[in-house]
Amino acid sequence: MVASTQGSPKQRQANTRSTGARARRNAKRAQRRSASKTVQSDLQASLRSTTSYASSTDPSKVLDYYATTASLFRFKQRDRCVEELSDGSAKPAACRWFEDNAPNPTPIHRLLQSQLEQTVTKVLHSRGLIDRLVAWSQLDRSAQPSEVDLLRDLEEVITEHSEHLAATWASLLRVSSDKAPECSIRATLTKALLLATKRPDDLEDTLICDEILRGCGIGIDSPIPSTGLWPSDKGPKHSGFGLCLSAATSWKNYASTELYRDQVQETLDREVAKGHMCRLLGCPDFGVVTKLACIVKPSGALRLIDDLRRSGVNERVLSEETVALPGLATAALLLQEMKQRVPQAELVWIEADIASAFRHLPVCVDDRKYLINCVNGCYYQHLRLPFGLRCSPLFWCRYFAAVHRLVKRLAPADPSTGAGMIYVDDVAWITTRESSVSMMVRILLVQATLGLSIAYEKLRITTRPHSLGYEWDVSESTVYLPVEKRTKLMDELKVMLTSGSSKIPVALLERVTGRLTWATQIAPMYSSDLNPFYGLQAVARKHNLFKVSLGPKVLTSASLFYDLLKIPDMAATTASQLLGWGVPDESGTVVVSDASLFGIGGVIFDLEGGPSADLTPQTLTWFSVAYHDVPSIQDLVPWTTATRESEIGPLELLACIIGVVHALRRGARMITVLSDNAATVACMNRKRARSQRMNDTMRKLRKVWPQLGYTVVAEHIKGITNGLADVLSRSTSGTADDLMCGLGQRFDPSSLIRELVNLTL
Template sequence: MQAELNNILTEAVDEVRASPAGKFLAGWVKLSREDQANFSDSWTGVEEEIDRVASRMRDRWCQALGCSNRQSLSGSPLRVPLLKSLLSTWRGGAAEDESILDDVDSGVNIEVRYPISRSHIWPEYSGSSISDYYTVSSFEKDAFVNYQSAEENPEQVERELEKAVMKGHMVKVGEELPPGHEDAVVSRVASIPKASGSWRIIDDMKRSGLNTLIKMRQHMVETICLPTMRAVALLLSLALSWFSADAVIIELDAKEAFKHLRISSLDEVFVYNCAPGSKTLYRHLRLAFGCISSPLLWVRAFSLVNRVLCAALQLQCIAYIDDTSFISNSQRAFEDLVAIVLFHTAVGVISELRKARVSRTPRLLGFQCDLSKEQIDIPQDKLSGIAELGETVLAAHSRGEPVRVRCVETLLGKLMWASQSCINFRCHLGPVFAWCKAVKKRQSRRDGKARDGIRKNNRDHTAYLGRAAQSKIRLLLSVLQCEWLRARSITSVLGHGLLRGQSVVISDASLEGFGGTCCVVDSAGERHRWWFAVSFDDSRALSLVKAVVPSFLGGQQFTSDDVSCLELVALVVGLLIIPREYTRLPCTLLSDNTSAVAAINRSYSSVPRMAHILARLSAVRRGDRRIQAFHLPGIDNEVCDGLSRGSRPRPAAARVLGSFVDVSSILSTLSNARVNGLGPFVVEE
């Protein structure tokens, strides 16, 4: 059956090749990525040809498989019977998420009334605090106002709403709610301009209470897991290993991704919004931007489509919400591009062909990649945007003026994303996180958060930027201007995963001291072990530790408030004990302190003292993606617990632990580290 289906697909590709649209595509794929963008007005004929050929191919596939070629019963364009048959043909026996297809067919449940069926292949959803839930008062409903971005552009917003009605994505209700929907959830809208010139309308379903309703009922049991910069590096590495200088990446977008899925008619009561400047109500018929469950529902369906596609076409790809990137080569780029688009169209996924690209310099997850240089960098337009926003914040601070909190939060988000490219400096985000957290907490108390049942809009809240946050923003902006710090080789992102060997650090800390063990298994299989212990009864050792992490209360002795910082110092010291020749090996850190584990894995902390410790580490050791930390229950960490409390191993046990290391020099190096500059990257030994 697979061979028959592949033959039908091959014939369809050949049919496109022989058409005028195919001749255009054959020349287009040979252009540079920049030149490909100049043909955005030339795709109408291509789309029509693809639709025509894909429709015939779909009919032949369905005939061969003995299934219906219908669209979903709900009105979604996805062809559920065909997808189920293709899934059985190419993914039969594999753990798959077939249940999402039944939900698509009947209309997806947005998880208010009852949980959606589990996929068993996506991570569990842990949720977040719902303490900010509040009930919308009658006054608020009567005084309904959209966000400023929508109120300032009422004509554009209404035009987009009417377009959605014409496409069948929404329905115009009027000024009165229909019978049975008297208690409808009506969300305010914000508008965001898109590069295409249109506007994206986003419903604020957090403040309308819908998202909190989903959380409170605990119906959302899974969440998505999106690819990261490391996934991009892996895709590029595979492309180079398979095709070397001929490797290219095919980039495709799904058009209006969320609008592929129809909402269950029983859930339409939860998805109303209102046009700015009027009382006209609109109701969503398709998944809405702003609903907390929308990304999961779409990604489950779209990723299933792409898993079947990759199995059928023998391709590899990564998918980020609606963006997909496939490995190909210059000889097969045309065939692969056409086959992918035909497959998507046949099963009901509508592609945005005007955004398609085939090149050796793809943009993946926002990063500028270059297969020739084997490099991942931040695009210049994004760098300029970050720099412009950063200078706006710093200029206000220099004038002694308060800055808009929302502006700093936006800058923080952009810096967080950009720091993937210069992971060594992510630790410097800590003071900015801490400032935002403190300002929001203070503003929350000041406003009473929902005084008299009314929540104030915090869009224009301002505050004076702290000195530490200002200093770190300035440093990070400087780092992003340095290509040698910012641009990453594919190998440096992935790490030397093919190298044999592993290193492990296990540590513990108490109010009496800290200690740990280190073990390296090198590429030859030889084991090397060390252990360390620091007692706070030793005044010299205590002074060195305090130079790295001052006690929280500033006293002579550490208290329980200092334990997390001490646990982090113990991990850092253990990491720095490992000799330089083994730093390319993957390293696993184990600790019974969850805060220290989280700080290592995120490379930053909103706790200022922990952020400062990470900054010291980054100043003496290059940031490394091969480091991972895990929580080790204290009951399983007896050896290190004893070392942290002054217990020393007997000679026989000491021989097993390896060589004792006096860490005074490491503590001294950390205490003298230059944490506000670009600094050295390795410990000088």
């Protein structure tokens, strides 16, 4: 029986990961919680054993608790990454990551793997491809597409051997290797492979293979059913349009289409020749004509866009699920994991792309009437899923995710094989230099065998890949904003900054806001500065404006981003910063701080050796400042005697920032903050707060340390366990010195406080 056809969605969801893997993860977490509770219990018992608050604080025990808590938090950060990120093949809870290389394959699974490996060997020894591909992989990324003869030979050899592999696999599985009636995909073979290679407790989406065989129902006459592998769909973003009248004479295409009318029709005729569309004599009964827009690609070809939102089709599409796409953090996770698994190996990144992805999948006959275009009085009907249909990404991602899972299951169970992610029609696979050529051929063979059209001109093996619009440096685990995109964004910001009293088009505002939102993925510290853009964008949408005036807040934010983009170092960050944890997991610096009505205090120490590291003056520093000794603190957080208690949140954040800046200046790049103030923890993790004063303090941090490539993550601890930082915030200078005698080195933050005061926002 197919797992995906049984049980309710909630029942199916419970089995999306293997029981064994879940048990192993839970056992590790229980062990960590037990260790943390033991240290915490000992600490609390110590604190209750005396009546004097200061004397009850044993610095050694508190520091041991801090170190243990920070180390365990690092492991929790890694678990959180795995649990909250998707590799593009399913929702986060259903992603296998590095677990799909089955350690104990069944006999049929081993036979399928063996046939694939034999075919990989045959491909590499055809036409001298192995030496040619190794040499090609050493070329600069920009030079690889120019090897046209090699890529053509590779395509021909892959095509030839994939046909034989399809027949061999089909014979082993006793199924047909025929392609689906309406497309090139071998859906029957795909389904058999999925069932033959999955683990007994795995949930698998074989329903997509059935959809392809009969044609995909787009969810108008009946909802697209749940598989249990993807997130729940929240419905269409836009509604209220309703289905348009079928009279095409009253339904004109967009101006871009009218401008290139003849070229648009030629493009449609080519789609007809490929079998993706057909021509009709007229609009069928209950048919829906969709307006067309087009954009010119860099190559000069046209990209046609069906506006199925305004034709009312998209709002009628009902689906129980939607896609889960990977982000930069997913790529960072894969890279960090591979560096841990094969620490001595040179890593490379395989880039692969599927041509005309959505056009692989057929639309069921009954739903084709909703997908009609009209150009020059000629009617065209989509036979394959079009770009712009709300459910097209889901259908495609479901099938491509199945192919991705097969690649992982059929690849050798060796750490050097690597792992990858998919973003709609793109594959990104990180592996070792030594395994890269074989792994690329393995990916291509599986894709071609199952009937996918590969864009061979986009193949790359590189240490400087382009992924999700960014450029990576694999050896340094660094991600960059590409120069051309940075320049384009700066040009658009300059238009806004020089607009003066003139209004700017809302289209420009939308474009800049979207690009800044994308760009701040590598600079989350600046995400709060996008709020003025979002506010103006909301006003423009609410009132259907075509042009808007820029207020002072928007201009201030635009100027900030323009200045940042001018600095190359501000357009790059690290994988560790994206994830909030580094390699090894326990490395980094810990900052623990507190504030009271008397003053602020904290400790900073390195955790390079793990929870039991020796704390010396070189690795442990601390501070203790009374407000009356440094009056300039009040310039940062103004208060009166009556309001000081209500300002404790901003004061807690200030103490934290002092510790973080001190850690950064002594070379830290991975910082864990422990605080008993929930608002401070939330602000450090979200990089913004509801309090304007706390937001201003965060901006001061950015001003005093205007660099990227560092990570600050915060964890909340109970007040009773934060005794050391608390006592330092309440102590006079002499008391603090006595308490910390022989433990680390004191530093005076007064000059840093003055520096923060003098910074202008």
